[in-house]
Amino acid sequence: MGRAKEIIIKVLPAEVANNFVRKNHYSGKVVPNSKLHFGCFLDNKLHGVLSYGTSMQKSKIIGLVKPCLWNEMLELNRMAFDDYLPKYSESRCISITIKLLKKHAPHIKWILTYADGCQCGDGTIYRASGFKLVGIKKNTTLLKMPNGKIIADKTLNNKSYIKKGQSASYWKKRGANPIMGNQLKYIYLIDKKCTITVPILPFSEIDKIGAGMYKGEKITLKERQN
Amino acid sequence: MKIEKRKISELIRAEYNPRKISVVQLYELKEGIEEFGLVQPLVVNENPERKNVIVGGHQRLKLWEELGNKEVDCSIVNLPLDKERKLNIKLNKNGGTFDDDLLKEFFDYEELIEWGFTVSELFVDPDNLTDSFSLPEGDKDPFQQISFVLANNQADKVKKAIGKIKETEEIKLVEKFGNENSNGNSLYLIITQWEEQRK
Numbered sequence: 001m002g003r004a005k006e007i008i009i010k011v012l013p014a015e016v017a018n019n020f021v022r023k024n025h026y027s028g029k030v031v032p033n034s035k036l037h038f039g040c041f042l043d044n045k046l047h048g049v050l051s052y053g054t055s056m057q058k059s060k061i062i063g064l065v066k067p068c069l070w071n072e073m074l075e076l077n078r079m080a081f082d083d084y085l086p087k088y089s090e091s092r093c094i095s096i097t098i099k100l101l102k103k104h105a106p107h108i109k110w111i112l113t114y115a116d117g118c119q120c121g122d123g124t125i126y127r128a129s130g131f132k133l134v135g136i137k138k139n140t141t142l143l144k145m146p147n148g149k150i151i152a153d154k155t156l157n158n159k160s161y162i163k164k165g166q167s168a169s170y171w172k173k174r175g176a177n178p179i180m181g182n183q184l185k186y187i188y189l190i191d192k193k194c195t196i197t198v199p200i201l202p203f204s205e206i207d208k209i210g211a212g213m214y215k216g217e218k219i220t221l222k223e224r225q226n
Numbered sequence: 227m228k229i230e231k232r233k234i235s236e237l238i239r240a241e242y243n244p245r246k247i248s249v250v251q252l253y254e255l256k257e258g259i260e261e262f263g264l265v266q267p268l269v270v271n272e273n274p275e276r277k278n279v280i281v282g283g284h285q286r287l288k289l290w291e292e293l294g295n296k297e298v299d300c301s302i303v304n305l306p307l308d309k310e311r312k313l314n315i316k317l318n319k320n321g322g323t324f325d326d327d328l329l330k331e332f333f334d335y336e337e338l339i340e341w342g343f344t345v346s347e348l349f350v351d352p353d354n355l356t357d358s359f360s361l362p363e364g365d366k367d368p369f370q371q372i373s374f375v376l377a378n379n380q381a382d383k384v385k386k387a388i389g390k391i392k393e394t395e396e397i398k399l400v401e402k403f404g405n406e407n408s409n410g411n412s413l414y415l416i417i418t419q420w421e422e423q424r425k
Contacts, residue, residue: 010355036359041352045326070366105361162375 003042004092007085009100012039012049020049024080026120026216027150031077038100040085040093048081048089050097055112056154064134064187065110065194074101076113079125090125102190109191117213118142118181119150122206122221124214126186133201135185136211142183143168143176150179182211228302229267234291237270237298238279240314242332244324247285256289264290267299269317271310281310282317315341369405388412 012020017037018030033053040048055061055075062068081090101108113131115123118139123131141153153168161167168176184206187196203221206212212220247255268283280287281303290298305313311333318324319341329338330351376384391397391412400415 008352010352010357011359012350012355016350036361039350039352039355041350044352046350046352069364071362071364074361100357100359104358107363108361159373159375 002088003086004088006042007048007089007092007096008041009038009093009096010041012037012046016046017049017051020046021051021078021080024049024082025078027116033075034077036074038093038097040081040089042085042089045084047084048093049078050076050093051078052097052101052111053077061112064112064196064198065189066197068109068194072107072109074108074111076111091129094125094129098188098190109189109194111188111190113186113188115184115186116142116181117184117211118179119216120213121215122182122211122213123184123186124224126188127203129188131186131188132196133184133203133205134187134196134198135183136201136205136209137183137185139181139183140178142179142181143171144179145171146175151176181213182209184211230300230302231297232270232278232300234287234296234298236278237268237287237300238277239284240279240281240310242311242328243280243284243314244326244328244332245284245314245318246325252285252289255285259286259289259293264295264298267301269313270300270302271305272302273304273306273310276305276307276310279310281305281313312337312341368403369407384413387416391415 014034014037017034017039020039021030022028031051031053033056034051035054036052038050038052039046040050052074055073058070061075062070062073065073076094079090079094081093098111101111111131113123113126115121115126117123117136119142123133127133142150143153143156144150155161156166156168156171189196207220207222210220212218212223214224264286266283266286268287269281271277271279271281287298303310303313315333315338335351335354388409392408396419397412397415400411400418402411405411405414
């Protein structure tokens, strides 16, 4: 574990967290749904942010774990770190934030998160942190625009783009294509009495489907172990 | 404004000066000084307790001295330390970056905010933060907001219909389910009446 043990986690103002995420997350974007931001400090300086919030399509998501009321789950929307933090820091930070959730929001029963297997990774950190893999889906929602920018179709389907007549379908007809890769869905049960209602996939499924990715490079889990 | 020539050897760097400069910025500054000279004077304090302390122009002075100069034009101010620190920040605020450690050591968070820093620009001190929070509990709010896009003509029609139904006696009797939003209740009544007609 080394120096990762020295990391301190504090609740951050959204402005500070979002500024850090914009600078350090590979997408350069924040998730507007994020409402609880944790800052990861080492040597008295901010080196990481974990942002939790609600899910975009919560009514579809909520049934993944039972029993669960509307406000009893969170999505880990964003996780961004700079290069200063030592090995194992990410899983250490996730572990501390889960402990804080247990302490200050004991009604939260589970956490959902997604790994972006198109541009970033297949969720190594989530697996190391005890998350269960519950879905691998070929990407259809992250679009590469004609100008090379990557943008989610749900962003294009919000009011401001629709008003301009530039919805996702408009751009798809004009050369915006889904980027190659997969989206992996992970669940962490805080309340172990709850049940995941969908099949839990073995991690070997990642290689079977060809969804392996680490730091933006396509690579199988097996190759990484060697 | 009082401009005087001062010997570089007599000038003192401000111990708290938090301004940092990148290699590129330094190179650009050097190019400018080599081409035009030091056209902007340094700012130097003559206050007896802060005599000859540089308030603004640390980087320019360094480059000016490297070019072999022994004297420099200075704009002279007479400021106590607290005002001197404030002026240092104000002079530097529009360019370059700041050394977080020096900012933290010599300045208060609140005064930097007052002098024009935004929260996200500043160092974040974990000692000033908490690890506690609260989140909403229980089930979904029994109310929801629905939004959809309408053409201007459609929107006008919907607004007119809502306005008209608000003038009727029936609106007073509509089942509200605890909803206090009059537009929502009106729309609900319109839909209910439409459903009745279709039966």
